[in-house]
Amino acid sequence: MWLEILKEKLSAVWEFFWWFLFGTFLEKRVAAIRKEAWDTNDNVMLLLFGDYLGLPNPISYYTLELLPYLAEEMLPWQRRIMNRQSVVAEKAAQYDFT
Amino acid sequence: MGDQKGNREGKPPFIFFGGKGGTGKTTCSAAYAARLAKEGRKTLLVSTDPAHSLSDIVGTALSDKILPIRENLWGIEIDAAKEAKRYIAEIQDKMLAIVSPAIVEEIKRQMEIAYLSPGSEEAATFDKFVELMDELGNPYEAIVFDTAPTGHTLRLLSLPEILGTWIESLIAKRRKSLELFKMAGRFEKDLMKRAMEDPVIESLTRRQKRFEKSRTYLTDPKSSAFFFVLNAERMPILETERAIELLEKFGIPIGGVVVNRVIPPEAGDFFAARLAAQEEYLQDIRRRFGAKKIVHLPLLRSDVQGMEQVDAVAALMGDIMGEIDEAE
Ligand SMILES: Nc1ncnc2c1ncn2[C@@H]1O[C@H](COP(=O)(O)OP(=O)(O)OP(=O)(O)O)[C@@H](O)[C@H]1O
Ligand SMILES: [Mg+2]
Numbered sequence: 500m501w502l503e504i505l506k507e508k509l510s511a512v513w514e515f516f517w518w519f520l521f522g523t524f525l526e527k528r529v530a531a532i533r534k535e536a537w538d539t540n541d542n543v544m545l546l547l548f549g550d551y552l553g554l555p556n557p558i559s560y561y562t563l564e565l566l567p568y569l570a571e572e573m574l575p576w577q578r579r580i581m582n583r584q585s586v587v588a589e590k591a592a593q594y595d596f597t
Numbered sequence: 598m599g600d601q602k603g604n605r606e607g608k609p610p611f612i613f614f615g616g617k618g619g620t621g622k623t624t625c626s627a628a629y630a631a632r633l634a635k636e637g638r639k640t641l642l643v644s645t646d647p648a649h650s651l652s653d654i655v656g657t658a659l660s661d662k663i664l665p666i667r668e669n670l671w672g673i674e675i676d677a678a679k680e681a682k683r684y685i686a687e688i689q690d691k692m693l694a695i696v697s698p699a700i701v702e703e704i705k706r707q708m709e710i711a712y713l714s715p716g717s718e719e720a721a722t723f724d725k726f727v728e729l730m731d732e733l734g735n736p737y738e739a740i741v742f743d744t745a746p747t748g749h750t751l752r753l754l755s756l757p758e759i760l761g762t763w764i765e766s767l768i769a770k771r772r773k774s775l776e777l778f779k780m781a782g783r784f785e786k787d788l789m790k791r792a793m794e795d796p797v798i799e800s801l802t803r804r805q806k807r808f809e810k811s812r813t814y815l816t817d818p819k820s821s822a823f824f825f826v827l828n829a830e831r832m833p834i835l836e837t838e839r840a841i842e843l844l845e846k847f848g849i850p851i852g853g854v855v856v857n858r859v860i861p862p863e864a865g866d867f868f869a870a871r872l873a874a875q876e877e878y879l880q881d882i883r884r885r886f887g888a889k890k891i892v893h894l895p896l897l898r899s900d901v902q903g904m905e906q907v908d909a910v911a912a913l914m915g916d917i918m919g920e921i922d923e924a925e
Contacts, residue, residue: 529781536777543770551707558760560720561804563685563708567692568796570700573707 544569544576552580608633609822610739611730611814612852613754615840616826617833618746621857621894624901625826626743627654628911631904633739634670635911641737642672643729645722645745649674656903667904671737673729681721719753726753727811751843754815754823757808758847764805771798815849822852824917829856829878838885853890853917856882861895892917 547565550556566573614626623646630642641663644651651674652659657666661676685708692701729740744750775795815821823844827833841851860868860875882891892914901910 532777533781536774536781539770539774539777543767543774546767546770548707551710557716558720558763559710560681560684560717561760561764564688564804565797565800566688566704566708567695568800570692570696570704573704574700 540572541576541579544572545580548573548576551577608739609818609820609850609852610733611742611821612739613742613744613750613821613823614826614855615744615750615823616746617836620826620828620833621855622826623650623654623743624907624910625824625855625857625894625914626741627651627901627907628914629824629917630670630739630741631667631907632911632914633741634668635908637669638738639669639736640671640739640741641729642666642670642741642743643726644672644674644743645677646674646743647677647745651743654901654903655907675722675725677718677722677725680725681717684721684724716752719749720756723753723756723811727807727814730811730814751840754844754849755847757812757815761805761808761812764801764808768798768801768805771795771801812848816847818850822850824852824855826855826857827882828858829875829882831878834878834881834885841886841889851889853892854882854886855892855894855914855917857894858896859893864896890917 545552545554546556547562547569548556548559550559556562612626612629614622614629616622623644626642626644630640633640642651642655644659649659651672655666655672657664657672659666659672659674661674661679663671663673666672689701689705689708692704726742733740744753775798813820825837825841827837837854844851856879859879860872862872864872879893894910894913897906897910901907
């Protein structure tokens, strides 16, 4: 029994320590990963629904059945895509050539 | 393989007839299906022709529901536009159950775009093909497909090959993005949730499996054979050769070639010049397709109408599958 309690306490300490680490060192790294996640996600959306933007898509008939799951994402995604000056410009910005 | 001659187990259950417009695909499919039915195989005859000429030829008004034609023989005329509409209606229903009506409204236009996109009727036809093939055995033991003119059919049959690869790469990319969300989500609950359950990958994987399965159906000589119908003329010969090359590239077994409307030697003086030209084309056909089974079907006095005439054509066609076995 006491062992369980000790474990719990330790894990609470560990969690605190973790969040401390997170706050100081990892935040930037996580932000980068999060950005990459969204970018990859946007690219997947482009492959799925590119025909709405005029890109040919050999399986547009089949990607339709994904719409119920992706409909919520659809409009924000289109806004993001439209806002991008160009994909290249965005990629270039990531590398920070200055 | 000679022992399989005329043996029902020796014949693949899925037979396709293709070729240029008006060459006699529907006639040959009906004749072949009639023959299988006579041999006692429960046979389904499937037409994709929007002109619905199969009804005229078999003498039974067919529709997009399976209807009996005679003993052991059934027929269906696939309505691609209707199938596509049904598919889209299903998606819309599902969407209304998941997403808010406002978003559905905004996205409707995009659904229309996809519905009107060039490949949609082909895809709908293809899905129906696979649906029917899946039903093999209950009760149909053979399915004969009367396909649309060549280009359309080639695109149709190449779907699983091309789309399979495309879907595969999509799944990989989606996985990667979810992995990334998961990494970032270690610290954010809602991102984590996104990454855990993904109906998109589920749905894509289901599609991929379907394409894989249809590829297995189409490329296994034990389950499928594709026949080309052509007339003994220059352009159709070249086109058939190209089409055969393409199908073989996709691994689809070619059953043979039916040369239709062959002018019989007893046609008389009037046809003498045509007969001479035809002889050259027939030789050309033998030279190009000699490795495959070649069947000649004579020019008939009239159009083929009603099952009696279909039976007569079947008798003239011979057992194109059986004779293939002999040739091997
Ligand atoms: N050997 C033949 N002799 C005479 N008429 C024939 C012969 N074969 C087919 N026909 C007739 O030619 C017409 C076209 O044949 P069929 O409908 O089978 O061609 P198809 O390739 O299916 O055409 P489509 O590309 O329009 O679907 C029909 O009226 C049919 O009765
Ligand atoms: Mg036809």
